[in-house]
Amino acid sequence: MDNAPENTLVVLGPTASGKTALGVCLARAVNGEILSADSRQVYVGLDLCSGKDLHEYREGGAPVPYHLIDIAPISAEFSVFHYQQAFYRCFEDVLERGCMPVIVGGTGMYLDAALRSYRMVEAPENPALRRELAGMPMAALADRLCALKPALHNTTDLQDRARVIRAIEIAEYARDHAPPWA
Known part of the structure; x- marks a missing residue:
């Protein structure tokens, strides 16, 4: 994640504070794509209680691409390790398209794991x-x-x-x- 600090915008804050709307506005202004940093929005079907404001990505102008939302079934275990791996793939893809990653969310541990490049291992249960x-x-x-x-x-x-x-x-x-x- 050598590129993260200088090539990334981050909108981090508490639930229902307007993060998505601000992130979408920023993404439109800088040719960006949203990378969600929300531990609940990764789950398919967990829409109402996770605050997935998917309509905001389409309203008010050109649709803004978003990533790391609806990527795991609700029955799946999805850890910080899994998030970090998915984040790195999406982050690199966004940069390869010449776009600015705009990270939006409220799960600080996800953000730390991604941007501080935590060395994580996929340890099996023992x-x-x-x-x-x-x-x-x-x-x-x-x-x-x-x-x-x-x-x-x-x-x-x-x-x-x-x-x-x-x-x-x-x-x-x-x-x-x-x-x-x-």
Whole structure:
């Protein structure tokens, strides 16, 4: 994502704050295309509760192309890793067309993962590790996670048992499968 900072506009804000309308206006002004950064708008059929204002991409002028909306079935697990991979493909496609990426959304973690190029791995579930961790107290789980890579997990919700266990699972997989130069 070397091109992101100087070749990208970002509209980030809370729900119902006018992000889509502003993003569409900006995209029209700079020959841009919208890349959604919304964790709910990725799901097909989750229209009303996700604030998909798809009509705004067509109203008031030439239609504005948009991406990363309606790309996963509602039954699918769609993580930050999946978003990052889809974002990179769309971002490069937009640049190849000579257009300006305009990122619009309210999911800061999606935006951070995309623009700060988080090094992410697709770690499979590890049933044996999950069984091992299942009986541990939360404090022990938090200690184990922090011992792995405290800087990477400073935003993990240490009160959510499932998230802490998944974070340990990912961190241990990444540690065990790191490339030699990492």
